[in-house]
Amino acid sequence: MFVLAEMKDTVRIPPWLFHIKFNDAVIEALNKKLANKVVHNVGLCIALWDVTKLEDSYIFPGDGASHTIVNFRYVVFRPFMDEILTGKTKSCSKEGVYVSIGIFDDILIPADAMQHPSRLYPFEQLWAWEYETDDGKHDLFMDIGEEIRFRVVDEIFVDTTPSGPDGTANQPSEISDTESKKTPYTIVGSISEPGLGLLSWWNS
Amino acid sequence: MEVVNENSAMLSNFEVYGLLTDIQAGRGQNKPNKHQQQLATITYETIKYLETKPCKHQSEESITEFMKELQSFNLTKAEKVQILNLCPTTAVEIQLIIEESEERLTEEQIYKLLDIIVKYNPTEADQEEDNLAEMDSSND
Numbered sequence: 001m002f003v004l005a006e007m008k009d010t011v012r013i014p015p016w017l018f019h020i021k022f023n024d025a026v027i028e029a030l031n032k033k034l035a036n037k038v039v040h041n042v043g044l045c046i047a048l049w050d051v052t053k054l055e056d057s058y059i060f061p062g063d064g065a066s067h068t069i070v071n072f073r074y075v076v077f078r079p080f081m082d083e084i085l086t087g088k089t090k091s092c093s094k095e096g097v098y099v100s101i102g103i104f105d106d107i108l109i110p111a112d113a114m115q116h117p118s119r120l121y122p123f124e125q126l127w128a129w130e131y132e133t134d135d136g137k138h139d140l141f142m143d144i145g146e147e148i149r150f151r152v153v154d155e156i157f158v159d160t161t162p163s164g165p166d167g168t169a170n171q172p173s174e175i176s177d178t179e180s181k182k183t184p185y186t187i188v189g190s191i192s193e194p195g196l197g198l199l200s201w202w203n204s
Numbered sequence: 205m206e207v208v209n210e211n212s213a214m215l216s217n218f219e220v221y222g223l224l225t226d227i228q229a230g231r232g233q234n235k236p237n238k239h240q241q242q243l244a245t246i247t248y249e250t251i252k253y254l255e256t257k258p259c260k261h262q263s264e265e266s267i268t269e270f271m272k273e274l275q276s277f278n279l280t281k282a283e284k285v286q287i288l289n290l291c292p293t294t295a296v297e298i299q300l301i302i303e304e305s306e307e308r309l310t311e312e313q314i315y316k317l318l319d320i321i322v323k324y325n326p327t328e329a330d331q332e333e334d335n336l337a338e339m340d341s342s343n344d
Contacts, residue, residue, distance in 0.1 A: 001289060002220045006209040027233050028240065035243035042210045046220065046246055047227055073212065075220055077250075080282060084290060084300050102253040103246060151300070195296035202296060 001085065004049055005042050005076045008069065009033075013057075015064045026051060026070055034074060038184040041157050043078030044104055077104060079152045079187065086149045086199070089142055092127050094120055097142055099150065099189065106186045109150055113190035115197055129197065140201055147199045150189035160184045214281060217259035217289045218267060224251050258291040258325050270324040277309065277317060291325045293318065 011029045013022075020028075027048055034045040053071035060067065079085055087099040087107060096110040111120070115129045121141075128139040142148070160182050191197040224247045226232045236244040254260065267288065274284055279302065286301045295314050299305045305314065 001217060002215040003211050004213040004215055005207060006212045007205060007207050009205040024234055031233075031236070031243045032240055035240070036246035037242070039207070042207055046250055047224060047243065048233065049223065071208070075215060075223065076210075078211075080214075082303075083282070084286060084297075086290075103249045193300060195294075195300045202294070 001077065001079050001083065002046065003043070003076050003078050003080075004073050005039075005045075006052070006071065006073050007042075008071045011068050011070050013066045013068070018066075022057075023051065023054075026054070026068065030070070030072060030074075038157075039076070040159050040161075040184070043076040044185060046075040046077055046103075049073040049075050078155070081152060081154075083152045084149060084196075085152060085189075086147055089144050089146050089148050089198075091144060092120065092125050092142065097127055097148075099148055104185075104187070106183045107150075107189055108186065109148075109189045109191055113153065113188075113192050115192055129201070140198070142198060148191070149196050149199060149202075150191045151193065151196060152187055153190045154188035156186040156188065158182045158184055158186075214285050216267070216285055217254050217257055218262045221251065221254045221259050224254075257289065259289065262288075262325065266324050270320070273320050273324075274317075277313065287317075287321065291321055293322070 009030070011026050013025045013029060017025050017028075030048050030051075035047060036045070038044050049072075051070060051072045055069040057066040057068040059065070085101065087101040090098045090100040090105065092098070094111065096108055096114070098105075099107040099109060101107065111118075111127075114127060115131075118127055118129045120127050124141075126141050126143065128141045131138045131140050195202055223232075227243075227247055228235065228251065236247065270288070271284065274287070279287070283302050290297065290301065292298050292301060295311075295318070298309075298314055298317060302308065309317070
């Protein structure tokens, strides 16, 4: 679920923080920049693991702050392909079931990756697995807030860095709308195997 | 900013849990101050999630012993990390985690694997059962 990512960045320490121990100031600056943020093609950054290399610090003319190139390792949330995870169901829509893990909410189990056969009950807005036994069909509902086990099948990174100012003046409202819908990191899951789905289905 | 290696190592839930509890307690790194809201939020949420997982009851020694015992099963690194994080209790879960488990492991090996997992990762229910059994035997 978690990986270590090695990164390199220039850390700027403003003069009013020079009284703090240098290493602590660097750690604080890195955490402030990266904690709880998604880095494109890397994952959701959690916290700093350690600093591997600190190069010389420089002060540039016109700026009283010190600039240091730092090599460090960061703990990143990025489940690998085919990993099994457990989360809680958040909501259902015709696209599928949305699952949340607490730290990360953009997990979708699309309609075609559910246990076969499943259908959406539009009135209650809930998906249900139509489970057939000898006595007939049972509908196992996927209620909201239930623990669900799923397999990670795909991850989608979208670069949400803002684009520069547009030449045309008559498009700004459209751009802001589409940008607000883009989630930088989405995980696609599947529950179409025995053992996957709501935990209550498989606990005898 | 440059990403030198986006996947230099895999971390188990236990290691991340240890790091985050250290941060919250102020050991090693400083506790997040009021200017580090993001760090405080993500550490709180991650700890809250990991506390519901078996990693809360693991220790470094139990994990090293556990890994030694898993060596005989020829599992990949990803499978070992998943077993450590999820602590499966049923054969169905083992089949989900281990690819082609029917071909790589005999049924006997699967049950042996489940026994090893229970031995090194007793769940709270197992610990309660042990406590009750001890109380019963001491009352006799």
